Amino acid sequence: MAYSKELLEHYDNPRNVGTLDKEDKAVGTGLVGAPACGDVMKLQIKVGVDGRIEDAKFKTFGCGSAIASSSLATEWIKGKSIDDAEQIKNTEIAQHLSLPPVKIHCSVLAEDAIKAAIRDYREKNGRTAGSAQTADAAE
Amino acid sequence: MTIDRMATSGAAMSGTQAGNNKPHLPIYLDYQATTPTDPRVVEKMLPYFTEKFGNPHSRNHHHGWEAEEAIETARAQVASIIGADPREVIFTSGATESNNIAIKGVLRFHKDRRNHLITVVTEHKCVLESARHMEMEGCEVTYLPVEQNGLVDLDRLRAAITDKTALVSIMAVNNEIGVIQPLKEIGALCREKGVYFHTDAAQAVGKIALDVNAMNIDLMSISGHKLYGPKGVGALYVRRKPRVRLEALIHGGGQERGLRAGTLPTPLCVGLGEACAIAEREMPAEAERLRYLRDRMLKGITKALPEVYVNGDLENRIPGNLNISFAYVEGEGLMMGIKNLSVSSGSACTSASLEPSYVLRALGVEEELAHTSIRFGLGRFTTEQDVDYAIEHVVAAVRRLRELSPLWEMAQAGIDIKSIQWAEH
Numbered sequence: 001m002a003y004s005k006e007l008l009e010h011y012d013n014p015r016n017v018g019t020l021d022k023e024d025k026a027v028g029t030g031l032v033g034a035p036a037c038g039d040v041m042k043l044q045i046k047v048g049v050d051g052r053i054e055d056a057k058f059k060t061f062g063c064g065s066a067i068a069s070s071s072l073a074t075e076w077i078k079g080k081s082i083d084d085a086e087q088i089k090n091t092e093i094a095q096h097l098s099l100p101p102v103k104i105h106c107s108v109l110a111e112d113a114i115k116a117a118i119r120d121y122r123e124k125n126g127r128t129a130g131s132a133q134t135a136d137a138a139e
Numbered sequence: 140m141t142i143d144r145m146a147t148s149g150a151a152m153s154g155t156q157a158g159n160n161k162p163h164l165p166i167y168l169d170y171q172a173t174t175p176t177d178p179r180v181v182e183k184m185l186p187y188f189t190e191k192f193g194n195p196h197s198r199n200h201h202h203g204w205e206a207e208e209a210i211e212t213a214r215a216q217v218a219s220i221i222g223a224d225p226r227e228v229i230f231t232s233g234a235t236e237s238n239n240i241a242i243k244g245v246l247r248f249h250k251d252r253r254n255h256l257i258t259v260v261t262e263h264k265c266v267l268e269s270a271r272h273m274e275m276e277g278c279e280v281t282y283l284p285v286e287q288n289g290l291v292d293l294d295r296l297r298a299a300i301t302d303k304t305a306l307v308s309i310m311a312v313n314n315e316i317g318v319i320q321p322l323k324e325i326g327a328l329c330r331e332k333g334v335y336f337h338t339d340a341a342q343a344v345g346k347i348a349l350d351v352n353a354m355n356i357d358l359m360s361i362s363g364h365k366l367y368g369p370k371g372v373g374a375l376y377v378r379r380k381p382r383v384r385l386e387a388l389i390h391g392g393g394q395e396r397g398l399r400a401g402t403l404p405t406p407l408c409v410g411l412g413e414a415c416a417i418a419e420r421e422m423p424a425e426a427e428r429l430r431y432l433r434d435r436m437l438k439g440i441t442k443a444l445p446e447v448y449v450n451g452d453l454e455n456r457i458p459g460n461l462n463i464s465f466a467y468v469e470g471e472g473l474m475m476g477i478k479n480l481s482v483s484s485g486s487a488c489t490s491a492s493l494e495p496s497y498v499l500r501a502l503g504v505e506e507e508l509a510h511t512s513i514r515f516g517l518g519r520f521t522t523e524q525d526v527d528y529a530i531e532h533v534v535a536a537v538r539r540l541r542e543l544s545p546l547w548e549m550a551q552a553g554i555d556i557k558s559i560q561w562a563e564h
Binding site for chain 2 (some may be wrong): 003006011014017019034035036038040042059061062063066067107
């Protein structure tokens with residue numbers, strides 16, 4: 001199985017490894033996957049007053065593809081508004097890392113982790129927090 | 140033609156390059172998957188491809204006799220390492236075929252009166268699939284569980300044998316965890332109950348002392364490429380006294396006592412024979428050397444890393460196997476971090492199926508720990524430098540990946556991972 005250069009690069013030099021204070025109101029935490037299934041991702045975002053993600057951190061238990069997918073996810077969402085971050089699709093992650101078919105679920109998990117972190121942030125700060133749109137306008 | 144063993148093995152297999160102590164990368168640590176063919180074996184095989192190419196079944200000319208003589212020498216070498224009579228050894232394409240012949244052959248011959256097979260859940264897939272196939276042909280199969288150390292419980296085996304039981308098939312050494320089943324006790328029990336005992340000894344021959352008579356083994360499967368012989372050849376031991384009756388799977392010119400038709404591949408048979416002869420000669424010293432390396436590796440790893448667990452019994456185990464779970468670090472993720480080490484993982488991610496190793500699960504190893512297992516297989520060309528390099532890089536990779544692991548972080552914070560509601564996916 002040959003992995004892409006991008007994937008190996010993220011595995012060897014993962015971006016944004018670490019932990020944010022999950023008690024901080026500005027921090028949203030997503031924890032997805034399960035140890036029994038062989039992959040767990042923890043992805044955290046810190047949202048600024050302007051609604052932009054000013055910091056993102058991750059930790060992942062999983063194969064190289066899972067580590068690379070979550071590393072890439074944090075890189076992509078940093079600086080984005082949470083609305084924009086929410087639009088990131090697993091297929092874009094899979095394509096960027098050239099994930100083989102058996103590893104597509106790693107990119108799905110990364111997308112889930114982003115969404116879970118945003119959901120947690122909104123639950124702490126009200127449904128429309130950080131969003132330009134109102135809850136009703138959003139689909 | 141001679142091959143300089145050092146020169147060949149130095150470049151292709153042995154970890155150490157001549158002139159310095161740096162290991163040759165990548166390092167092969169997967170000797171339970173396959174072994175390189177020993178250059179001494181290759182040397183013995185070569186003439187039988189070219190000048191001594193005769194059909195060993197040609198009974199009327201020099202070329203045939205020459206090949207036949209080589210075959211019979213090889214047969215005697217194979218028989219010798221297991222304490223058998225050469226007439227009890229038939230050549231096959233490998234242990235998978237041998238296991239198929241033993242299980243299907245015995246059950247098909249006896250199933251009118253005895254249609255029950257007993258085997259074990261940790262067997263190799265070719266035994267389990269042969270058993271499943273015989274279920275489809277109307278046989279009954281009992282799959283015995285194993286204890287936490289990977290060994291079968293003899294009382295459980297005794298209780299499973301009925302007057303319908305034709306065959307007990309229990310592997311000598313497990314391919315994933317290297318544990319050695321109590322062959323002598325199983326053989327005595329089978330003989331007492333009047334049922335045949337077959338053992339898949341692919342991982343055992345040349346690693347541990349085997350004696351088909353002392354152990355009351357009636358059928359034994361042997362693989363060439365697991366003991367530094369060539370791929371594509373194996374053998375099946377079939378006892379003559381008391382005679383084991385079985386049906387052939389492959390029909391043709393009546394070769395191999397009518398049990399396995401087809402022209403024998405003389406070079407491969409010669410290779411298997413020579414591999415057995417070398418293994419028989421070198422086994423005691425080699426076992427001691429490997430045990431030293433294996434213990435060095437285990438000590439080196441456990442001294443540097445907490446929460447490391449050996450899977451399977453450490454005492455009743457071949458010296459060249461180490462199967463370790465590195466808690467909180469997923470196996471395939473770890474393998475990517477030790478690219479210069481060729482090892483195997485029990486993690487689901489390394490195989491097509493989504494389940495982690497069924498062998499580890501059968502020991503009661505929890506799924507999350509099964510996902511973190513790595514099998515290190517040490518063998519004839521593994522050096523101390525290889526082992527030291529492996530220790531250093533495994534320890535560094537596990538440390539790095541634990542820093543990356545949310546589960547390690549939780550464990551350090553005293554959070555019980557089992558208390559969390561995980562969304563299974």
